Amino acid sequence: MTQVRPMRADARRNYERLLKVAAEVFAEHGENASLDDIAKRAGVGSGTLYRHFPNRRALLEAAYTDRMEALAARAGELAEHLPPGEALMEWLNELCAGTIQVRGLKSLLGSAVTDGGSAAVTACGASIKGAAARLVEAAQHEGALRADVEPVDVLRLAHGVVSASELADGQGRHIRRYLSLLMEGLRG
Amino acid sequence: MTQVRPMRADARRNYERLLKVAAEVFAEHGENASLDDIAKRAGVGSGTLYRHFPNRRALLEAAYTDRMEALAARAGELAEHLPPGEALMEWLNELCAGTIQVRGLKSLLGSAVTDGGSAAVTACGASIKGAAARLVEAAQHEGALRADVEPVDVLRLAHGVVSASELADGQGRHIRRYLSLLMEGLRG
């Protein structure tokens, strides 16, 4: 999957700048920020942007891969220090909080758990799903979670909690409450 | 609130055509359908559209008022024939199903339960909230619902269930399941 030939130096420079700027702009203005504006702020023509990232989603994904991976890694830490049920709850809480804070992350997490979407399951989407699966299964094994829900259901419902919370205030003050309501239902 | 002078005949005609076409187009293409396109399909200049409906939201609201009112009225019927808890569940189910079927209704229902949004609470938003309040309070009175949730929380969470369900398949096949999970949590 690595390039046969390494990227040209200028290409690599631009690629990196775009990634950095995109992360900032998406976080500030949300996932619908102007791509031309991102290109401009990166000191690059729009053609260059579209060559590196064929569409908005591709750029969004590339810009937030690291955050997604961090979130996935966080699941492991929590699993070590907390009982399965609490670990799941805490992880979902951090996931939702991150989703609200970093505008633009939401649709990315959403598309990671979409069925009929683009066939290509992105790497970071897989990480998140893997992390969720481990936490969910551990919780189920311990009886802290009903057996008839799948990890992907949990992720989707967490996404739903974020949506619900956004209606309330946009700062995520209701996340914890809505999430514990949800967990109550998931407990069985 | 009624017009001092009745609308001119041509104005009324156009107004009505726009409403009809808008309902169709929003249902088909979602809330982001092209307004110019709606105007064109209604055989009207875009100026005319914007004169009657200053912005997208206004048109959306006008186009779906009847559906919203029907949904609100449905709450009363269900309350008569079912015990409170089931009535609420069933009503939420119909609400969510309608939200998915008629693309464009979702954001309308969403903004009805948004806090920091436009100050003007629309009439149909109030109807929906009233209907929800009655069902929720009846259910709480009977002990079928925990006492520390407000009607608006329930509506927001239902909106969240729709979001979750949309990630799954776009036809709402998971609504019932997700909703009963939610209700489980809301029961206390």
Add this chain to the structure above:
DNA sequence: TGCGAACCGGAGGCCATCTCCGTATGTTAT
């Protein structure tokens, strides 16, 4: 029938997305 008020239509300004291709720059071999 004629007049004023009400209303219409669509051209056009603005902004965003995305493509295309002449030009510039990095890279490699000599």
Add this chain to the structure above:
DNA sequence: ATAACATACGGAGATGGCCTCCGGTTCGCA
């Protein structure tokens, strides 16, 4: 060092959506 080639750049411009503005039309009333 330099030539020569592949690679990448950039920004003009096509397309399409939003919304405004105003010359022209139509309606309704006397």
